[in-house]
Amino acid sequence: MAIIHWDPFADLHSLHSQVDDTFNQMFRARGSDSAPATDVYTEDDKKMVVETHLPNFEEKDIEVNIHQNVLEIRAEHHEKEEDKAKRKYLVRESNSSFYRRLALPERADDEAIKASFKNGLLKISIPFKELPAPKKVAIEASKKSSTEKPKK
Secondary structure, X not given: OOOOOOOOOXXXXXXXXXXXXXXXXXXXXXXXXXXXXXEEEEEOOOEEEEXXXXXXXXXXXXXXXXEOOEEEEEEXXXXXXXXXXXXXXXXXXXEEEEEXXXXXXXOEOOOOOEEEEXXXXXXXXXXXXXXXXXXXXXXXXXXXXXXXXXXX
């Protein structure tokens, strides 16, 4: 009878390998079609900043709209390449598109929003409106009738 060495972690290693393979297949299938990264943050509680990384787009490909307190970013890029030298006629076309909608906070000042695009980074700055100061309500003193006696 042969002695078989038992590895208590063999099943765990096998499971780890299967999970790795599954994730690798998912991301390999998506390839370059994965959505560009979008970061949303606030600066000094005075404005909101939205940064979207669009490396394969140009400024003319991008559209930013505000409608009913929603920020909408659209980017669409069409590329067409013709090559007549190697073959009789070869046309390569590629399309890339990006779409993102973000609900803006109520205090966003949609009249003062600014957007810039530089080196593949779309940066949208959304300033906040000043919140109205709280209104102080005066408290009236209760009047006691002269017939009431104070309780002891």
